[in-house]
Amino acid sequence: MFPQHAKVFLPMIGVGIVAGIAYALLTGDHAGVSLFLSLAVAAIAGAIALTNFRDPAVVPAAADAPPPELRPAGPVRLVGGPGWPAIGALGASLVAGALIVSPLFAAAAAVLIMTAAVGWLGSVAIDRTRRVPNLLPIGIPVVGLFAIGSLMFFMSRILLAVSEQASTWIALAVAVIVLAFASFVAVKPQVTSRMLVGGLVVGGLLMAGGGIVAGVAGQRHIEEHHDGPEPIEVAADNVQFDTGEIRLLANADSVIDFDNSDTVPHNIAIYGDANFAGLAIFQGAVITGNEKIEYRFKAPGVGTYYFRCDIHPLMQGKVTVA
16 A cells, blocks of 8 residues: 555556546647656656655653643644645646647646645645655656656747747757756855746746647648659649640659549650650550549650640640750
């Protein structure tokens, strides 16, 4: 059975697994799923590590010790404190945002719900045992791992939403800010933990907010790089080609992407003279209406050639090979 302080990690395990499954079903984004499952794995490791931890035995008071001093009872407060349910409710509201606006809200919701669950259970443990367990050796690595993963995830959303040039400057600016903050903390030992935590919270909220906004805006268009020659686009519609000339490189591998938007079959064939006499230098396969095909062939030597549709010979054009 897990000791009381190890149970603090149980909600973190559940949230990580459930959020990872939900995020996979909603988005299919492997980066976000890995982030949530990494949180669950880290929490499992923390819970296992704390199972061997035991509170020090309490030395009983001597028999002749004077009776304890009676003090007036303080005001009764909610078990675990009143703030954690409010944070949990905010996280639950973000779940609705994930279903309506963008799945990225699920990440922020998971963070808030996890924080509320761990904080509330920790407060309950303190109320019951009257002792504060030292979870820093386990909590710092877990929180650090989740913070780094969250930074990478939200940062990637931002960089993918802006232009390529802007993403470079944003990445450099964030790196400079992180380095400056770390240097300030290193040379100022009198910085209080409240100031340090406050700076990290503000930075985390800015990063999470920017990532959510960028996720809603969507990714920029990324050009696809094709291996081999650049394809030439040719289309047929209303029994005519959309271009009267095709330009090729001499004796080079060539690609023609042919889109037959017509209702009748067409093809592309290349001949050596304007009368289309003799054998074709290249003769593409015939495709029916509303189909596409990729023609791959080796271009002839330098010169002027002619192309047509063998099914409809009046559909003609010139091929310039240079």
